[in-house]
Amino acid sequence: MDLTTPATNPKAPASETPAASEGGAATTPAFSPLYQQIKSLILRGLQAGEWKPGDLIPSELELAARFKVSQGTVRKAIDELSAENLLVRRQGKGTFVATHSEQQVQYRFLRLEPDAGSRATQVPADRRILDCRRLRAPSEIARMLGLRAGEPVFEVRRVLAFHGVPTILEDLWLPGTPFKGLSLEMLASHPGAMYALFESQFGVRMVRADEKLKAVSADGESAQIMKLTPGFPLLSVERIAYTYNDTPMEFRRGLYRTDHHHYHNELS
Amino acid sequence: MDLTTPATNPKAPASETPAASEGGAATTPAFSPLYQQIKSLILRGLQAGEWKPGDLIPSELELAARFKVSQGTVRKAIDELSAENLLVRRQGKGTFVATHSEQQVQYRFLRLEPDAGSRATQVPADRRILDCRRLRAPSEIARMLGLRAGEPVFEVRRVLAFHGVPTILEDLWLPGTPFKGLSLEMLASHPGAMYALFESQFGVRMVRADEKLKAVSADGESAQIMKLTPGFPLLSVERIAYTYNDTPMEFRRGLYRTDHHHYHNELS
DNA sequence: CAGTGGTCTAGACCACACT
């Protein structure tokens, strides 16, 4: 592939890309390197479901041939995608689409850990779904999910217990359209982590998330559900989870009991 | 540099490395790629203070010549180091040692943000040092810092206020030896972030940190200092900060008021 | 202009997994 065209983007790098977007007007010329374009193309394949979570994607040489670039360029694109946890490389085997299921990393977004003792094998939580209903999005929820107020959403409430102690009370909201058909039975019957179900049943893969933490006091209702006295300090965790393209697909509000657990975070 | 030697590590890659460690006995052969060895060598230079925070390090070609490897290999080593925030690349200028000062990122490890309004320009906190004393490490502190109980440590207490509202009460402990000479006056007179002072005055650069968060209720003492009623829910943040080589250099326990701020975390 | 990091290529060889 030649890069003779100077400042602005050279011609589209792939043969199979009708260059869907790129409205028309001259915005920022914004030179973008070839490997970034390759990255976008792979990303498009992931979004389009060409390769599903857990799938093996084509080898680097194959992709290089398809996109008419060198293996090194494909490699750099895949490097970044795997650094972002979208792909997983396995030497000798190939490159796979990351998934929330199967891996030993069951709860990839749950940062709660038992204090001290820290049995590396965190006891599998005891999950209980309290509620699952379809309703029109209140404005706050709509805003978080990038919807218009009144659009349908699912609301789920559940409790997680460790060693019989209710530790997490969560309410979560999902956009109605992509999750059409969700039901309490489906959630209750599914054994694994919730995000694994989202992948297998709805083809929705959560890629990253933003969390906002606060310390709060248990109100009457949550205290009752978690068998605590009102006023008990709880960690409030609000999460927006995004799928490909930074599209919000879940808003979650959790209350964590932290007298025997803590929220672990690594800074760098 | 030739890589003819097969499985085990090839001969040391640099000319100026007396191969200090590598005890003797055959542990794990553990093949390590060239770029990892280069990375270690650069890291050693950083630890040894050959280049200090903010300094320009030699160019890729210079390092390649010095270590007798190709530019690409040095590049990959630097890529990783800059991904770990130890180095910062600036196109056209060179590669610099990362620092907590100068950058616009004043509080690199502080995850507390104002709610909603979120003036991107977070008001510079009003810092007040309450105490700074030298004492013998209690066993818990010693354990956190990798010291023996009774070894000297500094204990500092300070309050951060935003818009006049006391929001963070922190106690922190530093090992006595590396921080010899620390005083309340020094802390109080220094304008910028604390980690910047550690770099400039003690040559200690914090590289990464581990935090454990819990929700707690304000006790009498902290309530009084923060002008709250006892029982007010506070976010407890325990941090161990590490310098190069995963050596712990600070233990910090903070209480955050979170009624108008939140702790922000990005998951991926 | 020269010097730096950033991108891209082409080719060689190594380490690992499967058959």
Place this chain on the structure above:
DNA sequence: GTGTGGTCTAGACCACTGC
């Protein structure tokens, strides 16, 4: 052995910075 990702090289050219 074949095919995969992983490492390493050498050289070309581009983009940015500052003299």
